[in-house]
Amino acid sequence: MSASGRVIAEFRRTPRPIRLLGASGQLGYGIPAASFKAGLERQPDLIGCDMGSIDIGPTYLGKGEMATSPEATRRDLRRVLNAARGLDVPLVIGTAGSAGAAPHLDATLAMLREIAHADGLRFRMAMMRADIPRPFLVEAVRSAKISSFDGMPALTEEDVVEAAHIVGQMGMAPFRKALEADVDVIVAGRACDTAIFASLPVVLGFPVGLAMHMAKIIECGSLCCVPGGRDPILAELDHDGFTLESMNPERRATPTSVAAHSLYEQSDPFTMQEPDGTLDLTHARYEAVDDRRTRVSGATWRDTILPTIKLEGARKIGERAVLLCGSADPRFIAQCKTLLPKVAELVQSLVCEEQNMDYTLHFRVYGIDGVRMVVPENEPPPGEVFIMGECIAPTQQRASEVVRTCKQFLLHFGYPGRLSTAGNVAFPFTPPEVSLGPAYRFNVYHLLHVDDADALFPVEVEAV
Secondary structure: OOOOHHHHHHHHHOOOOOOOEEEEEEOOOOOOHHHHHHHHHOOOOOEEEEEEOOOOHHHHHHOOOOOHHHHHHHHHHHHHHHHHHHHHOOOEEOOOHHHHOHHHHHHHHHHHHHHHHHHOOOOOOEOOOOOOOOHHHHHHHHHHOEEEOOOOOOHHHHHHHHEEEEOOOOOOHHHHHHHOOOOOEEEOOOOOHHHHHHHHHHHHOHHHHHHHHHHHHHOOOOHHOOOOOOOEEEEEEEOOOEEEEEEOOOEEEHHHHHHHHHOOOOOOHHHHHHHHOEEOEEEEEEEEEOOEEEEOOOEEEEEEEOEEEEEEEEEEEEEEEEEEEEEEEHHHHHHHHHHHHHHHHHHHHHHOOOOOOOOEEEEEOOOOOOOOOOOOOOOOOOOOEEEEEEEEEHHHHHHHHHHHHHHHHHHOOOOOOOOOOOOOOEEHHHOOOOEEEEEEEEEEEEEEOOOOHHOOEEEEEOOO
């Protein structure tokens, strides 16, 4: 019998509270060894790891590459895989390879197979792909089964065709099927982070609301603690609530810090929408067990009536090059909002003598408007600023041409009150222009209305 079958059979024979170890807020950035060891000593019934999100932006989804380094990712995978096999408990990984599309999942599976071969491990592994077939999506567009949210325009057939990869965010059902297939390791493509941890408790009959609330917190590791961090966190769940404890003794899960985590990635701290339903935290309670642990209760759950799957896709918009520089000239800083558009206009006149404008060039002035969406009017300028010019063009050569031309004329552009012609800006290194390769943007960020969401994410099982 494999790990998931053993755990399910054990709980059905002798019900008890279940212990789940959130090993990493994002696998591939390192797992603190001491706190992970402390978590294993508590004999968890499942080790779970979220491996990605859209927080990293569209490029990794578009390019099919991991956001984490291969070396660090392999090291983290080896640590959690050997730990799970040593305890004979399920290892559950969601959003494999940072973005969860086929290249990310395949790269993660390849690493796990390599580790198993090198370390002499044998196990049953379930995998669930999250890529949504293009013909299916084109038909969904035509039949008005895809809706917009978060200000996105209506999805078009062109969007579907142009996206490099399109994934759907799976909920609990595929994980539950995988757990019931008697496996040791589960690796999913793009998935809701809650499904990683809530699925096993739900299979065992624990209240869905409590399981989902617990999962929403521990998928981030010890981020809910004071001080917040990425150390592993242990949750012990029963039928009335769950208790949270960081495996780093220097981090405290307090009622305030845990309750505040309900705001993490949420616009509404009381209602959280998931593919399977709605988590209601209106009556959630957070009570201190001691100075390091908090017990949480009161969350409820409503199953969805109309299933939807969130779609994510990214299309290439060109090649990106950037220009990096700074200025400490108070006259330049005071006028830069009007000067930079003039520089852009001059650059256009020089690089577009024989062709139409085929690029975009934007400036961000860190210290004035580089971070904030809206800058207060009449705000006095700072003592120095950092300037980033970003060009996106059809080819890398074209993007490089634009930013190199921009570099020269930004450096020497004349303006009223300038005291020195030697230069308006300083460069942090040479060359100050950097080619970053393909640029992507999210062009698919929509809801797919389906009758059977589970059918999109079939479970495959292999013996490793």
